[in-house]
Amino acid sequence: MRSFFLHADLDAFYASVEQLDHPEYRGKPVIVGGFPGDRRSVVSTASYEARVYGVHSAMPVAEAARLCPEGIFLRGSMDRYREKSDEVMAIFSGFSPEVRQLSVDEAFLDITGTEGLFGPPEDLAKKLKAEVRRRTGLTVSVGLASNKYVAKIASGMSKPDGLCIIPPGGEEAFMLDLPVSKIWGAGGKTQEVLRRHGFKTCRDIHLMPREKLAAIFGQAQGTFLFRAVRGEAAETFETERGSRSMSAERTFSYDLYDEFEIETALLDICQTIMFRFLSSSWQSRTVFVKIRYEDFTTLSARETQERPITTLNELYGRLLSLFRKKYQAGRGVRLIGAGLGNLETKDPEQGDLFDMTSKKEKLLEKSILEINKKFPEAALKRLRSFR
DNA sequence: TCTGGGGTCCTAGGACCC
C-alpha cells in the first residue's frame, strides 16, 4: 500500500485562541509574547492582521510595538493554549490511529489506508479542516504528501487555512522551485552559508553532487540537504525520540551581578522543575545548569551521578555546585537555567531500595511546592533562610 | 529593536575498559 501523510498546522495559534476568547480582538493585530514595556520579551505569535505591519515570531516585542503601535499586546496563557491544543489533537485522532504531535500546534497523521473510511486524502483533509473549525473555531493548514518531510513543507505553502496536496511522484518537482529558505531543518546558520555560496533555490542545491555538499556543509548536513531537495524524508523525522529532558530557565530584565541574587533565582527555577518532575513518572541522575552572560556567551555544565534525584534539596545542592564551578563573578548574568537530563522511566525496585522515607518526603515536598507556587515570594525567602 | 522558553539532535573529544 502506498504511504500517505498529512501535516496539520494551526494558523497563528496563540493569537487565534485569543481572538476566539475575546471577540473584540477579532480582525485586529494581536501580538502574543509580552507588553510593549517588557524588556527582553519576544513575539511568540502575531495574528495575520499584525503580520501586515511586518511583525513576526521571535521579534523583540519592543520592535513589534514600534512597527505596530495600535497592536493588542498580550502575555498569553500557555494553560489555555494547551487546553485548546488537546481539543484539536483529539479531533485528529478521529481521522487516524497514528497521530504524532510535533508541538502544541502541529501534528503528523499517517493516513495510509484510510480511503475506505474517508475517501481520497483530499476529502479527508477537507473533512478534518471543517471538523476543527466547527468544533474549536480554529483554522488549520494542511499539507498532504507521500512522506512527512514534504507534507510538512506543503502545509506551510498556502497559509492561513491552506490545503496543499503533493501527488505521489511529484515530491521532487515540488521541492525544486522552492527558495532555500523553505527548507525545514536549515536554519539561520545554514541559510547564511547557502547565501554565501550563491544557492537561491532548491534547484541550485540539486545540481551539486553529494560530496560537494558534504565538503561545504559537513557530512551530516550535506547529506540532509542532498536528500531534502529531492523530497526524500530524513530518517530523523521517522524515528521515535529517545532521550528526554526537563528544564526551566529565566532571562532577567536586567543583568544580575550579585551572586546571592542569582543563586536565589536558581533556587526558584529548581522549584519549578521539581514540581513538574514530581508530577511526572520520570527519574533522572543527570542535572545541568546553564549561564548566559551579558554578552550572550552561553555556557553549560552537566553531571551524572549514581543516585537518581529525589528531593529539591538534592537538586539544588548539585546544581549549586555546578553553578559555582562555572560562574565568573563580575560578569553580568542575563539568563540562568537548569534541568534534568537522560530522563528514564522509573525503576520501581530501585525506588524501594532507597528507603521508604523518600516516598513520604516526596509527597511532602510536592505539597510544599504546590503551596509555594501560590506564594512564591514568601516561599523563596523561607527556603533561603534555611540554607 | 538586540536576541524568550522548552525542547531534540548532532558532533567532537575524553575517560575507561577489554
Added chain:
DNA sequence: TCTGGGGTCCTAGGACCC
C-alpha cells in the same frame, strides 16, 4: 618499549524547531 582498536558512557557546545 610508550602503545592498537573497539565499545560505551559522558560532557560541552551548537544548530534547529515551534
